[in-house]
Amino acid sequence: MNTVIVEQLSLVDFRNYEHAELGLAGGANLLVGRNGQGKTNLAEAVTYLATLGSHRVSVDAPLVRSGADAAIVRARLAHGERRIVLEIQINKQGSNKARVGGAPVRTAELPRYAQVVLFAPEDLQIVRGDPSARRRFADQLLVQRTPRMAGVLGDYDRVLRQRTALLKSARARGLRAESLPTLDVWDDKLVALGTEIIEARARLARELHPPLVAAYAAIAGADHSPELEWASSIAGADPEEDDDATTALAAGDTAEAFRTALAARRSAELDRGVTLVGPHRDDLVLRIHSLPVKGYASHGESWSVALALRLASAQLLRADSMLGDPIVILDDVFAELDVDRRARLAGLVVDFEQVIVTAAVEADVPDGLRGRTVRIESGRIRGVDDD
Ligand SMILES: Nc1ncnc2c1ncn2[C@@H]1O[C@H](COP(=O)(O)OP(=O)(O)O)[C@@H](O)[C@H]1O
Ligand SMILES: [Mg+2]
Numbered sequence: 001m002n003t004v005i006v007e008q009l010s011l012v013d014f015r016n017y018e019h020a021e022l023g024l025a026g027g028a029n030l031l032v033g034r035n036g037q038g039k040t041n042l043a044e045a046v047t048y049l050a051t052l053g054s055h056r057v058s059v060d061a062p063l064v065r066s067g068a069d070a071a072i073v074r075a076r077l078a079h080g081e082r083r084i085v086l087e088i089q090i091n092k093q094g095s096n097k098a099r100v101g102g103a104p105v106r107t108a109e110l111p112r113y114a115q116v117v118l119f120a121p122e123d124l125q126i127v128r129g130d131p132s133a134r135r136r137f138a139d140q141l142l143v144q145r146t147p148r149m150a151g152v153l154g155d156y157d158r159v160l161r162q163r164t165a166l167l168k169s170a171r172a173r174g175l176r177a178e179s180l181p182t183l184d185v186w187d188d189k190l191v192a193l194g195t196e197i198i199e200a201r202a203r204l205a206r207e208l209h210p211p212l213v214a215a216y217a218a219i220a221g222a223d224h225s226p227e228l229e230w231a232s233s234i235a236g237a238d239p240e241e242d243d244d245a246t247t248a249l250a251a252g253d254t255a256e257a258f259r260t261a262l263a264a265r266r267s268a269e270l271d272r273g274v275t276l277v278g279p280h281r282d283d284l285v286l287r288i289h290s291l292p293v294k295g296y297a298s299h300g301e302s303w304s305v306a307l308a309l310r311l312a313s314a315q316l317l318r319a320d321s322m323l324g325d326p327i328v329i330l331d332d333v334f335a336e337l338d339v340d341r342r343a344r345l346a347g348l349v350v351d352f353e354q355v356i357v358t359a360a361v362e363a364d365v366p367d368g369l370r371g372r373t374v375r376i377e378s379g380r381i382r383g384v385d386d387d
Contacts, residue, residue: 002079002080002324003079003323003353003354004077004078004079004114004324004327005025005077005078005353005354006024006075006077006078006114006327007023007024007077007078008021008022008023008024008075008076009022009042009073009074009075010022010072010073010075011042011045011071011072011073011074012072013064013065013068013070013071014041014045014064014065014071014072014073015038015041015044015045015062015065015071015379016038016041016378016379017038017041017065017379018065018379020379020380020381021381022042022374022381024354025354025371025372026354027353027354027355027371027372028355028357028368028369028371028372029355029356029357029371029372030358030359030362030369030371030372030374031043031356031357031358031359031374031375031376032358032360032361032362032373032374032375033358033360033376033377034360034377035360037377037378037379038378038379039332039358039359040056040120040331040332040358041379042356042358042376042381043118043120043329043356043358044056046075046327046329046356047116047118047329048063048073049075049086049088049110049114050110050111050113050114050115050116050144050327051111051116051140051143051144052088052107052108052110052111053140055122056122060091060092060096061092063090064090064091064092069093070089070090070091070092071089071090072087072088072089072090073088074086074087074088075087075114077113077114079323084100084101084113085099085100085101085102086098086113087099087100088107095107100113108150111143111147111150112147114323115144115317115321115323115326115327116326116327116328117310117313117314117326117327117328117329118310118331119307119310119329119330119333120331120332120333121331121332123306123307123309123310123333124303124306126306127286127293127294127297127305127306128293128294128302131239131281131282131283131284134283134284134286135279135280135282135283137309138201138284139153139197139201141208141313141316142200142201142204144313144326145204145320146200149197149200152193152196152200153197156194156197156278156279156280159186159189159190159193160190160275160278162186163183163186163187163275164273164274164275166180166182166183166186167183167272167273167274168273170183170270171270171271171272171273172273175270176270187259187262190258190262190275190278191255191258191262192255194258195254195255197279198230198232198249198254198258198279198282199254201230201279201282201284202249205228205229205284207316208312208313209227209228211312211315211316212228212309212312214312214315215309215311215312215315216304216305218344218347218348219304219311219341219344219345219348220300220301220304220308220341221340224288224301224304225288225289225290226286226308227287227290228284228285229248229284229285230282230284230285231246231247231248231282231283231284231285232247232248232282233261233276233277233278233279233281233282234249234257234260234261234277234278235247235249235250235257235261236261237282237283238276238281239281239283240281240283243294243295244292245283245285246285258278261277262277286305286309288301293305300338300341303336303337303341304341307333307341311348313326314326314328314349314352318352324353325352325353325354326352327352327354327355327356328349328354328355328356329355329356329357329358330345330349330355330356330357330358330369331358332358332359332360333345334357334359334364334366335359335360335361335364342364342366343366346365346366346368347366347368350369355371357369
């Protein structure tokens with residue numbers, strides 16, 4: 001089989017684990033334990049190795065066990081007959097250190113070795129939360145599919161911060177656009193990097209649509225015609241300030257539209273000291289029944305959309321990755337779902353090569369996913385037969 005799975009996860013001073021070893025198998029793995037024992041921490045550790053990020057925090061410090069200076073997450077991956085050990089040392093101070101097979105590598109290399117799709121209760125925020133939650137969802141998937149995009153997104157953020165700082169200082173000094181020649185330099189960089197992001201996100205939305213439609217129908221048991229479309233700040237939408245913003249970017253020269261939008265908003269930007277157009281102000285609008293999910297969909301429908309987005313992501317990664325199936329992690333999601341959605345979700349993920357499920361109540365997890373079971377108790381991992 002040509003798929004990457006995690007065989008062994010080793011933690012040192014990660015969250016509430018002083019030292020832990022977790023053996024995992026292909027197929028379904030179930031981690032059970034009462035709330036607050038460390039189930040999500042394990043899901044987070046595996047996800048961190050594959051994405052260099054956590055779904056719960058945007059900084060690393062909380063990942064390091066309180067009182068310790070550094071955490072280590074190590075995973076032995078099996079890829080057919082090959083075995084490879086990934087390791088990251090997460091330092092409270094200073095930069096993190098990564099190793100592959102014992103040899104130091106840049107941390108940015110790690111996501112090339114494994115792919116993870118994590119389903120979590122926080123996913124409801126993708127459909128119900130602020131535009132930033134949807135941008136984060138899309139950008140994470142972009143980076144997983146095309147690791148090079150991590151650099152583009154990082155560079156865009158840096159340029160955005162510097163350009164915005166320039167606008168702020170110009171405002172403070174009462175300067176006008178004509179007396180800010182360096183602004184043009186930042187505009188060029190913003191447009192070059194931003195255009196690449198906007199176009200990649202648009203492609204992603206197009207490619208995600210067919211698997212989203214299929215996944216939604218399979219989860220909800222009904223066809224509500226889910227759609228996804230970017231509301232574009234360079235086309236005149238302002239989703240950050242207008243909840244119903246929907247204007248999509250017409251086909252054509254994205255960079256040209258970006259430059260035109262910057263010119264149109266220049267005086268407003270100088271008045272407010274904010275960069276008002278660009279991918280950092282766009283929103284991935286989700287609709288079912290032709291209505292925006294946010295503000296219109298029921299709780300159950302919103303969950304179906306959130307689950308369908310994750311399932312569709314897993315399908316895309318499965319279709320285009322050299323690594324085979326992504327590792328699918330379902331962290332405490334069954335408790336959130338009614339019995340029908342539970343059964344349908346289980347049926348849809350069960351054929352991925354490796355599935356890791358966490359639950360407080362074993363009975364919430366459909367039969368097909370109650371594979372190898374491990375108990376989690378206050379930062380300790382115990383085989384189900386251990387005492
Ligand atoms: N950096 C940390 N140091 C020590 N304990 C932590 C740290 N971060 C989280 N914890 C503890 O981990 C526990 C939560 O673990 P979690 O995996 O979220 O539980 P659950 O089993 O409910 O998913 C809490 O008791 C919390 O105090
Ligand atoms: Mg949890």
